[in-house]
Amino acid sequence: MKTIKDFNFKGKKALIRVDFNVPLDADFNVTDDNRIEAAKPTIIKILEDGGSAVLMSHLGRPNGKVNPDLSLKHICNTASEVLGIKVKFVEESTGPLAEKAVAELKTGEVLLLENLRFHAEEEKGDKNFAEKLSKLGDIYVNDAFGTAHRAHASTTIVAQFFPEKKCFGFLLAKEIEAIEKVMRTGEKPVTAILGGAKVSSKITIIENILDKVDHLIIGGGMTYTFVKAKGGKVGDSICEDDKMELALEILDQAKKKGVEVHIPVDVLAADDFNNNAQTKVVNSDEIPDGWQGLDAGPKTLEIFKEVILKSKTILWNGPIGVFEMENFAKGTIAIGNYIDEATQKGAFSLVGGGDSVAAVKQFGFENKVSYVSTGGGAMLESLEGKTLPGIAAILA
Numbered sequence: 577m578k579t580i581k582d583f584n585f586k587g588k589k590a591l592i593r594v595d596f597n598v599p600l601d602a603d604f605n606v607t608d609d610n611r612i613e614a615a616k617p618t619i620i621k622i623l624e625d626g627g628s629a630v631l632m633s634h635l636g637r638p639n640g641k642v643n644p645d646l647s648l649k650h651i652c653n654t655a656s657e658v659l660g661i662k663v664k665f666v667e668e669s670t671g672p673l674a675e676k677a678v679a680e681l682k683t684g685e686v687l688l689l690e691n692l693r694f695h696a697e698e699e700k701g702d703k704n705f706a707e708k709l710s711k712l713g714d715i716y717v718n719d720a721f722g723t724a725h726r727a728h729a730s731t732t733i734v735a736q737f738f739p740e741k742k743c744f745g746f747l748l749a750k751e752i753e754a755i756e757k758v759m760r761t762g763e764k765p766v767t768a769i770l771g772g773a774k775v776s777s778k779i780t781i782i783e784n785i786l787d788k789v790d791h792l793i794i795g796g797g798m799t800y801t802f803v804k805a806k807g808g809k810v811g812d813s814i815c816e817d818d819k820m821e822l823a824l825e826i827l828d829q830a831k832k833k834g835v836e837v838h839i840p841v842d843v844l845a846a847d848d849f850n851n852n853a854q855t856k857v858v859n860s861d862e863i864p865d866g867w868q869g870l871d872a873g874p875k876t877l878e879i880f881k882e883v884i885l886k887s888k889t890i891l892w893n894g895p896i897g898v899f900e901m902e903n904f905a906k907g908t909i910a911i912g913n914y915i916d917e918a919t920q921k922g923a924f925s926l927v928g929g930g931d932s933v934a935a936v937k938q939f940g941f942e943n944k945v946s947y948v949s950t951g952g953g954a955m956l957e958s959l960e961g962k963t964l965p966g967i968a969a970i971l972a
């Protein structure tokens with residue numbers, strides 16, 4: 577795996593695909609600069625080597641049209657502050673204007689190109705557009721995990737114009753290593769904690785990870801499809817009746833593969849999908865009609881705790897309850913605490929994909945787990961076992 581550690585950028589212009597798709601407020605101020613921070617080590621290494629950096633990214637969904645509200649010029653000041661160096665900007669991402677700006681770029685300077693998605697060719701993965709981009713640097717660096725699952729011009733196609741001079745940035749390399757640790761090289765016991773709303777959206781992940789884990793903890797809304805499939809009463813809980821057979825198949829496969837599956841034995845049930853609803857703890861297979869399970873119960877959390885604390889490698893994807901409502905967030909917070917404790921005892925913990933990342937940030941666990949992935953869809957596809965085109969293009 578070639579990373580930027582394998583290159584010396586002295587006198588070179590690095591063309592770096594970053595993910596600067598950051599949130600902006602109504603006055604075009606950046607409200608969360610995490611993604612810029614995440615790309616910083618790669619950019620700094622290149623500048624410290626004596627090179628210069630040409631940054632390319634998308635912002636929002638302009639759908640192939642120029643949209644001044646989504647211009648990357650809005651983030652120039654924040655990027656300058658975060659990087660500690662003035663970031664130059666050019667109002668084009670390809671063509672003479674961009675080429676001139678790159679030609680004028682001096683050692684130690686950083687140039688940000690305009691939003692790639694102002695051109696429909698970007699998302700189409702157009703080869704000519706990619707070739708034009710390739711003229712803007714000597715070495716191609718991909719550091720955008722968030723878009724690595726897309727075969728776009730700047731994330732994938734452009735790499736073919738740098739047969740020997742392409743590599744992963746620090747961030748993307750870290751994401752790949754984290755996934756590898758969970759999927760292949762992690763110390764046993766390996767535990768996956770899967771929550772979230774539906775079995776249907778997690779099924780490919782479950783099928784893929786059954787070969788890699790020793791323990792599978794099921795939580796969240798998925799619980800009830802499994803419980804009902806096993807003959808339990810789930811009341812008004814969220815349940816996918818058409819996935820019950822699949823749930824039984826998963827349990828059967830898990831047994832054959834020696835994976836221990838842990839499904840909640842008790843839940844916090846509510847008489848309405850509402851933070852102020854009446855609640856009671858009930859066995860997960862005895863939920864009365866008119867009641868729905870919205871969080872894990874105390875006995876369940878004890879069992880989950882024991883499993884998590886003996887794990888050496890932990891993957892967490894999906895909340896354990898309806899964490900957006902305070903009264904049903906306790907299970908998710910408890911899981912975060914157990915993972916924190918296991919991590920302090922030396923386990924490697926990866927949180928990735930969708931709402932679990934939001935939960936981890938909301939409850940302050942971000943710095944307590946080993947790694948929080950920066951890519952939602954890209955992480956989900958990795959966990960499903962797919963090879964991401966942006967990663968394959970560098971390895972090719």
Ligand code: AMP
Binds near residue numbers: 798871
């Ligand atoms: P996902 O995007 O599949 O990870 O699902 C995340 C969503 O699942 C969150 O918005 C949670 O509120 C929701 N969720 C978790 N547990 C439950 C539950 N018991 N009933 C309904 N929704 C749930």
